[in-house]
Amino acid sequence: MFPGERPMFYRHYVCSNAIGPYLVGVDAGGTRTRAAIVTLDGVVAGYGTGPGANPNSGGGTSGELTQALTTALTAALKELDPARVVHGVFGIAGAGAANRPRAVASANAAWAAAGVPGEPEVVTDIPVAFAAGSAERTGIVILAGTGAGAAVIDAGEIERRSDANGYLIGDEGSAVWIGREGVRAAMRAYDGRGRATVLAETVPRALLGEEAEPLLARLDRAIVAPTGAPTAGRTWSGSDLPQAIIRKVYAERPASIGKVAPWVSAAAEKGDPVAVEIVAEAVRHLLEDADAVRPALDDLLAAREGTAGFGLVVSGSLLESGPVADGVRAGLVSRFGVEPTPAGDGAVGAARLAAHRAGR
The missing domain is CATH 3.30.420.40 (ATPase, nucleotide binding domain)
Structure with missing residues (x-):
């Protein structure tokens, strides 16, 4: 790696020395869960993945959903200071009204397990997908x-x-x-x-x-x-x-x-x-x-x-x-x-x- 070059993980250049504040984004689909830690100016400071976490199509238990979210989030935070996270959104496939209580509980549990203060916001993966493709x-x-x-x-x-x-x-x-x-x-x-x-x-x-x-x-x-x-x-x-x-x-x-x-x-x-x-x-x-x-x-x-x-x-x-x-x-x-x-x-x-x- 050349001096000043940023390491690339999961097709993202990750700036390992970004000190925050941070925003957290989690995208939990049926086959894989991804988490990104991003600075306020859009630099990806951390990235992690976990197994699928769709309450409808994945067929997993609440504990497995929590574990999938925790795995991705803790991997993304890694050596970053979780106290510098100012907000986060979990986009969880299947987290509509029918499954929202379970999705919120699992997201909050993963958030706490990673040592992040406060609580994240939980939405379905649908608005997350739109935000990923259009401004x-x-x-x-x-x-x-x-x-x-x-x-x-x-x-x-x-x-x-x-x-x-x-x-x-x-x-x-x-x-x-x-x-x-x-x-x-x-x-x-x-x-x-x-x-x-x-x-x-x-x-x-x-x-x-x-x-x-x-x-x-x-x-x-x-x-x-x-x-x-x-x-x-x-x-x-x-x-x-x-x-x-x-x-x-x-x-x-x-x-x-x-x-x-x-x-x-x-x-x-x-x-x-x-x-x-x-x-x-x-x-x-x-x-x-x-x-x-x-x-x-x-x-x-x-x-x-x-x-x-x-x-x-x-x-x-x-x-x-x-x-x-x-x-x-x-x-x-x-x-x-x-x-x-x-x-x-x-x-x-x-x-x-x-x-x-x-x-x-």
């Missing part, structure tokens, strides 16, 4: 990672929201939703209810790893043909492979099925008809989310007589690249006439929101 006061954010939905944000507050309701009753178009649809397509192919698809071969590899190979060796090859042809009455996979998938899926947390989503996207890019339909349905769901909240944005802009701009932000792993990202981006451009902006780091976005709210 505008008002706009729309579309999310598709472990969960999925859309919202209109105004001054850091959610004006209207669509979906982001958790894996059991919503999150349509999310990685968990796509993963579940991919597994369902494979299971339908195995027992003759569905159509031939390469997912019947790639889904077991995504879920079972090397354990899948001997089971796949006995699979009727007509089931995995990328033709989309009906399998009813022609093929039978036997019970071993489907039962192995059932055991794996039900033994893990709901969010873990999202690891199948990249395999569905890859199959769609290669033209597998079943995978193409799943991706198209995911795109349709996400654009429906945007359409559902847009009237609230139009009302806010009309009240300002067209004098203000607006942000259009996409956030989440599915909207970074790939066929879902391409479809959603094209749909948003046709609707709004502008390219959406990818969200940056959610923890830094939470710290920006903390700066705004501290100033307020």
Whole structure:
């Protein structure tokens, strides 16, 4: 490292000798938790990560949620003085009204465990994602990672929201939703209810790893043909492979099925008809989310007589690249006439929101 060069952690240059005061931003998603310690002039002074912490999709206990937040926050603070923290925002996926008491309790516990005075502010990850991608006061954010939905944000507050309701009753178009649809397509192919698809071969590899190979060796090859042809009455996979998938899926947390989503996207890019339909349905769901909240944005802009701009932000792993990202981006451009902006780091976005709210 050259003299004066700052070390880089998690794609952020970290100024290890920044003395504060500090703002804290925590972004807790279904698969990973990130925490950033930022000075008042925007320098990242510390950064840490922990496991996922989504009360809806993560399926963890209150203790596990607290531990995930504590791990990320204490790693970010490290050698910094927690007494110099002046404000903090925790953006926690699934921290809406239904799960807010648990999210607040876990955030407060992590805050205290890290030795930070006072209490943090707890919001959902939705306004945090918008702040990570836009400096505008008002706009729309579309999310598709472990969960999925859309919202209109105004001054850091959610004006209207669509979906982001958790894996059991919503999150349509999310990685968990796509993963579940991919597994369902494979299971339908195995027992003759569905159509031939390469997912019947790639889904077991995504879920079972090397354990899948001997089971796949006995699979009727007509089931995995990328033709989309009906399998009813022609093929039978036997019970071993489907039962192995059932055991794996039900033994893990709901969010873990999202690891199948990249395999569905890859199959769609290669033209597998079943995978193409799943991706198209995911795109349709996400654009429906945007359409559902847009009237609230139009009302806010009309009240300002067209004098203000607006942000259009996409956030989440599915909207970074790939066929879902391409479809959603094209749909948003046709609707709004502008390219959406990818969200940056959610923890830094939470710290920006903390700066705004501290100033307020």
